[in-house]
Structure formats: structure tokens, C-alpha cells
Amino acid sequence: xxxxxxxxxxxxxxxxxxDGKCLASGVQYRLVVRDVNTLQILQLFTxxxxxQHIEWSSDSLFILCAMYKRGIVQVWSLEQPDWHCKIDEGxxxxxxxxxxxxxxxxxxxxxxxxxxxxxxxxxxxxxYIKYPKACQQxxxxxxxxxxxxxxxxxxxxxYISLFVCSDWQLLRHFDTETQDLAGTEWAPNGCVLAVxxxxxxxxVLLYSLDGRLLSTYCAYEWSLGIKSIAWSPSSQFxxxxxxDEKVRILNHVTWKKITEFEHPVNIASPKIIVYKEVEKSxxxxxxxxxxxxxxxMASSLFSTKSKYEIAQVPVSLHHVKPAxxxxxxxxxxxxxxxxxxxxxxxxxNDNIPNAIWIWDVQKMxxxxxxxxxxxxxxxxxxxxxxxxxxxxxxxxxxxxxxAGCVSVQxxxxxxxxVTSLCWHSSGDSLALLSKDNFCMCYLEKxxxxxx
Numbered sequence: 001x002x003x004x005x006x007x008x009x010x011x012x013x014x015x016x017x018x019d020g021k022c023l024a025s026g027v028q029y030r031l032v033v034r035d036v037n038t039l040q041i042l043q044l045f046t047x048x049x050x051x052q053h054i055e056w057s058s059d060s061l062f063i064l065c066a067m068y069k070r071g072i073v074q075v076w077s078l079e080q081p082d083w084h085c086k087i088d089e090g091x092x093x094x095x096x097x098x099x100x101x102x103x104x105x106x107x108x109x110x111x112x113x114x115x116x117x118x119x120x121x122x123x124x125x126x127x128y129i130k131y132p133k134a135c136q137q138x139x140x141x142x143x144x145x146x147x148x149x150x151x152x153x154x155x156x157x158x159y160i161s162l163f164v165c166s167d168w169q170l171l172r173h174f175d176t177e178t179q180d181l182a183g184t185e186w187a188p189n190g191c192v193l194a195v196x197x198x199x200x201x202x203x204v205l206l207y208s209l210d211g212r213l214l215s216t217y218c219a220y221e222w223s224l225g226i227k228s229i230a231w232s233p234s235s236q237f238x239x240x241x242x243x244d245e246k247v248r249i250l251n252h253v254t255w256k257k258i259t260e261f262e263h264p265v266n267i268a269s270p271k272i273i274v275y276k277e278v279e280k281s282x283x284x285x286x287x288x289x290x291x292x293x294x295x296x297m298a299s300s301l302f303s304t305k306s307k308y309e310i311a312q313v314p315v316s317l318h319h320v321k322p323a324x325x326x327x328x329x330x331x332x333x334x335x336x337x338x339x340x341x342x343x344x345x346x347x348x349n350d351n352i353p354n355a356i357w358i359w360d361v362q363k364m365x366x367x368x369x370x371x372x373x374x375x376x377x378x379x380x381x382x383x384x385x386x387x388x389x390x391x392x393x394x395x396x397x398x399x400x401x402x403a404g405c406v407s408v409q410x411x412x413x414x415x416x417x418v419t420s421l422c423w424h425s426s427g428d429s430l431a432l433l434s435k436d437n438f439c440m441c442y443l444e445k446x447x448x449x450x451x
Contacts, residue, residue, distance in 0.1 A: 004039055004440040006412055007032075012420050012433045013051060017060040020425040022078070024063055025438065026051040031065055031076060036424065039440065045076045045084075057103030058145070062121075064106060066097040073097050073106060075121065087119055100165055101145025116150070118168055127168050133158065137183030142190035147171065147209070149184050149193050160184065160195065162211065172211040178203060182226070187235040192252070194231070194238060199224050204240060206255055215255035219248055227332045227350075232361065234342045241333030245349050249364070259364045263333065263349035263357060267315045267369065274311040274369045275405050277398075279304045306373070306396055306407040317371055319352045339381045339388070346388055348376055356390065358400065370400060377419050384427035391418040397432055397441060412439060 013026030022042065023034045031045040031054065045065075053066040065074045071094040075085040093111030100107060106119045113134040118127040131152040132138055138151040145165055152159040158181040162172040180198040187194070192214065197203040202225030204217045217240075219225075224243035231238055237258075238250040247261040267274055281304050322331040335348040344367065345359040353375035360367040374392035381388055390398040395416055399406050410416055410432060420433040430441040 001408055001444065002442040003411055004442075006414075006416065006437045006439045007034075007039075009433065009436060009438045010050070011052065012435075013054050014422070014431050014433055014438050015054055015056055016422065016424055016431070017056045018058055018425070019060040022060065023431065024054055024056065026054050026065070031063060033063070033078065036429075043076070043078060043081055045074075045081075047074050048072060048086075053097060055097075055099055057099050058101055059103045062103060064097060064099060066094065068094050068097075073108060075106070085121060089117065092117075098139065100148075101141050102165060105165075105168075107139065129161075129163075129168075130154075131159075133181060135182050137185060140184045140186050140193070141165070142186045143188050144190055147186075147190065149186065151181050151184055151195075153181075160193070160207065160211075162209070172209075174207075174211040176205055177213075177216065178205065183229070185229060185231065187231050187238075187252075188233055189235040191235070194229060196226050196229060196240075199226060199243060201225055202242065204229070204238070204250075206238075217250060217255060217257070219257070220244070224329075224332070227334050228336050230336045230338055230345075232338045232342050232345075233340055236342075237338075237361070239336050239338070239345060241336045241347065243329075243332035245332055245351070247333050247336060247345070247347055247359075261345075261347065261357070261359055261366070263347070263352060263355075265317050265319045265352060267313055267317065270313050272313065272366055272369065274313065274315045274371060275308040275400075276311040276315075276371045277306055277373045277407060278309050279306050279373060281305075306409070308370075308405050308407060311371070315371075317352050317369075318354050322351050335376075335379065337379070337381055339386045340383050341386055343386050344381075344388075346379055346381070348379070354392075356388075356400075358388070367402075368400075370398075370405060372398070378421060380421060380423055382427040383423055383425055387427070389421055389423065389430055391421050391432070393417050393419050397421065397430070399443075408441075410439065410441070 008027045010026050015024050023036050025032050029047045029050050033043040047065050049067040049070045051065045052068045055064045063076050071089040073087040077083045096109040104121050108117045113132050116129040116132050131154045133151040133153040140149045148163045150161045158176045158178045178197045179201050182198045185194050193207045195205045202218050206214045228241035236252045240248045245263045249258045251258050322329040331351045334350040338345050347357045354372045356370045358368045372392045377391050377393045379390045388400045395410050397408050416434050418432045422431050
């Protein structure tokens with residue numbers, strides 16, 4: 001495993017291009033585009049204000065930079081660096097901006113979610129979509145880029161509008177049986193749209209492309225409901241993480257529950273492997289100590305090494321007591337993701353913040369638990385194989401595969417705490433992000449993870 005030098009970064013704005021050839025990063029009001037292999041700067045663009053959001057077009061030819069405070073979006077071209085586009089929403093303001101799947105239209109959401117403006121880079125035409133709902137996942141595109149689902153709120157009722165992305169014509173418009181719609185997500189095959197209610201009511205609705213309600217799922221009533229949702233890459237399973245600390249798996253044939261996964265604090269079964277991260281300080285021979293210590297000796301004196309050990313069951317996992325009298329309590333399954341090959345599901349129960357649970361999807365049972373020393377900030381699957389990268393806000397990156405798991409110290413001088421990460425599309429490298437910097441981590445192809 002090799003690491004690059006450290007580069008400056010603002011607001012964790014670091015994105016690989018879809019074709020995997022470039023890496024864009026935001027540094028204050030500058031957009032820096034680097035070659036992925038050499039990390040040499042290919043283009044340097046200067047924006048009108050501090051960049052708050054960057055996004056590549058689907059064909060990797062354009063980059064969108066949004067400056068929400070100013071209500072401005074600037075678009076830059078890699079093929080023609082002299083060309084650029086500026087979109088000013090004026091007094092309407094700007095709270096969100098994204099590309100359409102064709103990479104030639106930009107969707108801007110104005111303040112107070114009054115409307116969405118669709119700007120065409122080709123014809124310079126403008127279209128307006130009214131009544132977008134203010135929710136976390138209000139816009140969803142199918143994977144093939146043909147259709148867009150938009151959550152709407154009008155007359156105190158929730159609706160879904162389906163648009164054809166090629167000409168922005170309305171395909172279907174229907175109301176949903178939700179009290180307060182919280183999000184929408186297409187199945188990867190683009191045939192089914194999942195719509196779910198706010199956490200105050202447990203309800204998942206599944207719609208077909210023609211607007212028919214295929215099924216409604218409700219696990220329980222009169223308690224906090226859904227916290228997270230994830231489709232399997234095959235579209236066969238829908239995983240629903242809830243505030244009751246369980247994940248329920250629905251199948252794509254009947255949309256009924258196949259099984260549910262629990263996240264108990266105490267692990268008693270000897271069949272479950274629990275990898276526990278432990279820190280050990282290196283042994284220093286007292287006779288060889290000098291004063292003042294050499295630089296090498298000083299670093300070894302204060303450095304700690306981390307590794308995984310298999311814990312003896314029964315194991316009691318570290319947990320926190322949630323403040324149930326406050327909004328958004330730290331309880332329930334807040335993170336879940338299927339591996340790209342559909343073999344595993346990784347979950348985190350927010351009141352057991354240091355543990356990742358990895359489930360075998362084929363056998364529908366728990367495969368392994370990893371318990372870290374620090375709370376998990378983020379985990380992400382390798383886009384090509386069953387390999388999970390984890391960061392916990394310290395100077396290490398962790399990798400798990402069915403062969404085992406490994407803890408790697410990021411060999412960077414100074415304070416580099418990995419708070420986020422993202423995989424390159426090849427699965428051969430990772431971008432590791434701290435608050436103000438980023439570096440690349442290169443994995444050797446034949447490298448096998450070991451305990």
C-alpha cells in the first residue's frame with residue numbers, strides 16, 4: 001500500500017471523474033483538476049466566491065461549482081478551458097444544484113424550495129418545475145438516466161412527478177399515501193421507486209414506472225420509524241434500517257419481509273467472529289534511551305500501532321445511551337450499504353457507534369463484526385469487489401475483506417485525521433480526506449488483506 005503527498009482541500013470537496021481519469025478538488029474559490037495517475041495539475045479554475053459544492057457531468061467533460069451564498073453556479077469545460085458558463089439565480093437564491101444524467105442540463109433548487117430551474121447548456125433554454133418538496137432525497141434519477149422522480153408538496157399533500165429526462169416532459173403525476181414524505185430512491189434496474197415517510201411514521205411505498213402502487217410496508221406503529229434505506233445492486237432486495245435497531249430485508253417478488261437483522265450489545269454466539277481493534281505501544285529498550293532523544297526514537301516512543309484481534313465471546317460492545325428526549329436521537333441503524341457484488345451488507349447501529357456489522361446476503365445471517373476504538377465516521381465498499389474501507393476520524397484507514405481485516409497508518413507528517421474517503425472506480429485506489437487536506441492511497445492489485 002502506497003500513499004501520495006498531502007494536498008490542500010476545503011469543505012471535503014474532492015471528486016473523481018466518472019471516467020476515472022481526473023480528480024477535482026476545491027480549495028477556497030479555486031477548482032483544481034489533477035490527473036489521477038500522476039496527480040499533476042491539469043487545469044486550475046478561479047470561481048467568483050468560495051466553492052460549496054462540486055459535481056462532474058456524466059461524460060467527465062464539465063464540472064459544476066455551486067456557490068450557494070451568492071446564488072451562483074459556474075460550469076467549467078475540460079476540453080475548452082477558455083469556455084465557461086455562469087448561472088445566477090438572483091433574488092430567488094440557491095440551496096441545491098446538480099447535473100441531469102445527460103450532462104447538459106443543470107437543476108437548481110431555489111431558496112424555500114419554491115421551484116427547480118432546469119438550465120440547458122446546449123440551447124440556453126430554461127424550464128421551471130414548481131412545488132419541489134424540501135426533503136433530503138427529493139430528486140432521484142434512474143441508473144440509465146432516462147427518468148427523474150421528484151417529490152412535491154402542494155395543498156398540504158405529498159405527490160410524485162415522473163419526468164422524461166430527454167425533454168423534461170411530465171410522464172406521470174400521482175399522490176402518495178405519506179404524512180410527510182422523507183425520500184425517494186429508484187431500484188438500480190429502474191423499474192421500482194421506493195418512497196418512504198418521515199421518522200414519525202413507519203411506511204415504505206413501492207411504485208412502478210407507470211405510477212401504480214405495488215406494495216406498502218409497515219413494520220410497526222406508534223414509534224420512531226425509518227432511518228435509512230438501501231437497494232441491493234441486483235434490485236432483488238430492499239434493506240430498511242429503523243430506529244428500533246433492526247434492519248428488515250424485503251424481496252422484489254412479493255415485497256414482503258424475508259428476514260430482519262438485530263444489533264444487540266452483547267454477543268454470545270461462538271459462531272460469530274468479532275474483530276476488535278487494539279492499540280499497542282512499541283517496546284523501547286531503556287538502556288538505549290538518550291536525552292534528548294533522537295527524532296526516530298521520539299517518534300517511536302509516542303507512536304502507537306493498531307491491529308485487529310479476534311475477541312473471545314461473550315463480547316460486550318461499546319454503546320452510548322441515547323438522549324431520547326431530543327430530536328434525532330443517536331439510536332437505530334443510520335448507515336447501511338450493499339457490496340457491489342451483492343454478497344454482503346454492512347450496517348452501523350448509531351447507539352453502538354464503534355461497530356460495523358457485516359451480513360452474508362446469500363445466507364441471510366451475520367458474517368462478522370468489527371469493533372473500532374473510535375466511532376465510525378464512514379464506510380464504503382470497493383466498486384469492484386467485496387472489500388470495505390472504513391475511517392474513524394483518526395490517522396488510520398481500515399480495510400476488510402472475507403480474507404480478514406487490516407489497519408494501516410497513514411504515513412503523513414502532522415495532524416491528518418481521516419474523516420471521509422472515496423474509492424476510485426477501478427477499486428485500485430482511495431482518496432482519504434481530512435478537514436483541510438487529502439491524499440491518495442494506492443492498493444496493490446494482488447494485495448490480500450490479512451488479520
